[in-house]
Amino acid sequence: MNLKTLGAMVAVIGLALSIATSATAQSPTASAAPVTLTVGTEYDLFTSNPLRVCACGNEYEFLGLNYNMLLRFSPDDLTAAPELATEIPTKENGGISEDGLTWTFNIRDDVTWHDGTPLTAEDIAWSFTYFVENRVGAYAGYLPDDPTFEAPDPTTLVWNMTVPTSAPLAPAWAPVLPKHVWEGFDDIKVAKEYENVPAVGSGPFQLVEWEKDQFYRFEANEDYWNGAPQIDEVIFRVFENEETKVLALRQGEIDFVDTVSPALFESLQDQENIATHRAVAAGFTSLSFNFGGQGPQASNHPALQDVVVRRAIAHAIDKEELVERVRAGYATPGTTIVAPLSPFHYEPTEDEFINFDLAEANRLLDDAGYADTDDDGVREMPGGGDPLVFDTVVIPTVESSVPSGRVISQWVSQIGISMELRPVSEDKYYDLWRSGDFDAYIWGWTPDPDPNFILSIFTTDECLSWSDGCFTDPEYDEMYEAQQRAESLEERKEIVNEAQQFVYDEVPEIVLFYSNTLQAYRTDTFEGYIVAPDPDGWLLFQYGADSYLTVHPVSDEALGPRGTGSISTMVWLAIAGGIAAVFVALVLFRRARIKREE
């Protein structure tokens, strides 16, 4: 066969190919595409099973979208507000019995599960009983002191307490699960293995698809009792690093990013169609001290048992300067352990305030007898014992830990204390924390809006559980119990303030700063984000699904599928055809050349 014939064949094949591809080419019709809010995040879901939830991934956002609570966090100030319960029980309205041991909730009658079954008080009673009996880690703490629950009729829930407590008003951060879905498992071990996708709940959205390490998709619940969402879907796309996440936002592949670092946040300022938001955080970064108590192998420094030494260190830290150096100004200097975001936050008075004062710090240590007897710049224990050298653990993967450590160690060196920084991996840190092999470390907490949790970590009982350094003080333990038993909100607030003062004065740890959460979003796709809690809170990843119910597209023009790339099937086939054609031509050309030379 000669070259011309073969050439003709290739041409015919190429033509047929392009006809075929244009026939099969499909362009998705814009009107059929669902209205999807795409959120970029670095956190996948750790689990889609509510019984295995920890704060490891974005589970709490999942719970907030997919389920309802008995009482929710008010978007205004994070106190308890009605959700499945129609009002807050009080003694006045008869919701709380005289002895404070029986709380009665009136439950809505218009709620249905995603599978159409009506939600009743029985579901709530069953869920809470299940959490208590099986000691489900994430929820049992909100249902303390062995309560029992009853549902005498579909719209009445009774919470029977053994001791009076204000726990329901925290509010109890536990999702209400559908009894008919979860009661059939033999035991909790089996229940924990249930995939739960799609997740049957009563919330405004339902988890319908989870592609691990890629994305998780929620569909809107059109029959939601509090009004249908104005979007069809929410998709959380998982990115392994924030640079890629931000690139995707700039490119328009996603609509929203949560938690960017200060540097990337600044790069997003004044960008077309992108707005940024700076929220006060719910948590803090802190320098925690070790008090021993983990066992005989604990190696904590005796000087840290003295409150004078701890207060001196507190005086040696310039928190304003720290915020500038470590967070580029995107944080608030820290004071008490209950963050300013919470309605229970206590701000120390001018007299109580521990200000940055190196002279005062030195004076305190001098007066207490910590002298530098051998003139090496480091003080020793009174009477010339161990030098004040503190083994301080910092963790490179924890935001701000290492930079804070560096800056602080410079300051304390000016008051005769040597903080030796030991950077370790997170796993090594857990090892050291458990054995008590450290003097101090820098990490932090993101507690609930309700102060109960963050107050609990300084109690004696929490040693080797939630406690940082096994701080122990019976007076504090009593205060903690008392605020749990408080009969009225005012009484509780008073005790919680006292507890915060106690921690501030005794310095078992120093709250360095409350980091800002930095968020950014596109202004040309969706609008209607609301700030919750008002006014310093977040636009998404709030204590509830607030923004997801108000967000809607900016224009009627549908967005169409995103993140697919612009090389269509047609082009790929053309490329493949082209490569094949070139290859065939080369072979033919070579053969022809060989023939001619022979």
Next chain:
Amino acid sequence: MGRGVVLRSTLHAVATILFVVLFNFFLFRVVPGDPVTRIARAEGLSLEQRDALAAEYGIDKPVLAQLPGYIASTLTLDFGNSFGSGRPVTQEIGERVGKTALLVGVSTVGSIVIGLLLGVYGAWKRGSAFDTGSMTTSLLLYSVPEGWLSLVLLMVFGSMLGIFPIGGYRSTSTLTGIAYVTDVLNHLVLPALALTLAYVGQYAIIMRSSLLDVMGEEYLDVARAKGVREENVLWRHAVPNAVLPIFTLIFYSFGYIVGGAVVVESIFSWPGLGNLTYKAIASQDFPVLQAAFLLTSSSVIIFNLAADLLYSYLDPRVRR
């Protein structure tokens, strides 16, 4: 090829795998901390809940007492559930094997083909602009960190030009058939390009020096004297002899395909085994590590065995 050789090589490979299995056991446990403490701290478990979890994971026994159970479960391929997700390890790995093989497989083939071609032409036209240019470029790409290369590609083609999607192995739309294939292909281009470019230099350099060695051989002159065309001297006489030593490297590379590529997978959010293994190391997810390490080790060892056997078959000097 003698049956003795085959048998001996195979037994050797099996013994190596067994040794690796044993070695891995201690390797995992050498890292400080343990999987339970991490979970206990994150979830605030009480001491008794912590102990119960340790018992469930089988790590409450002294290290050597865990060994028989580990060996038994490895040999029966019963890896249990991941400590992290609670799902069966075989499912976790199964979901990712295909995606890893796709990305790293395509890239490996790409690196090898392009690298070898560059090396061949570089050596044949030694000293030319092409030679200097291709060597410099491929060395440059080889020395540049993969992460940086990936980000640059993302910025240029994903962000500035907007041709390819930014991250992921598929878009979030539900697609089937041809549309799905196209979607994955679009997502594959940039990570595969990054990985290919990063390793092209490796093959180019080795091929080039190997061919340069061969080019001085007398039998090539004999072939030319016999009237063999220059390009056949290259492709039918020089290259086959030059490529022989590279064989082992090529098979080695294929063996590592299931190991994944941690950095590239991370930047592009490609759900591969490299990423899974890295996370499992960080959280001491023993079941996943057990399976992943076994997979990679076996793969490398088996491909090595194949290379050995094939080599002795192909090289007449070794055949007996």
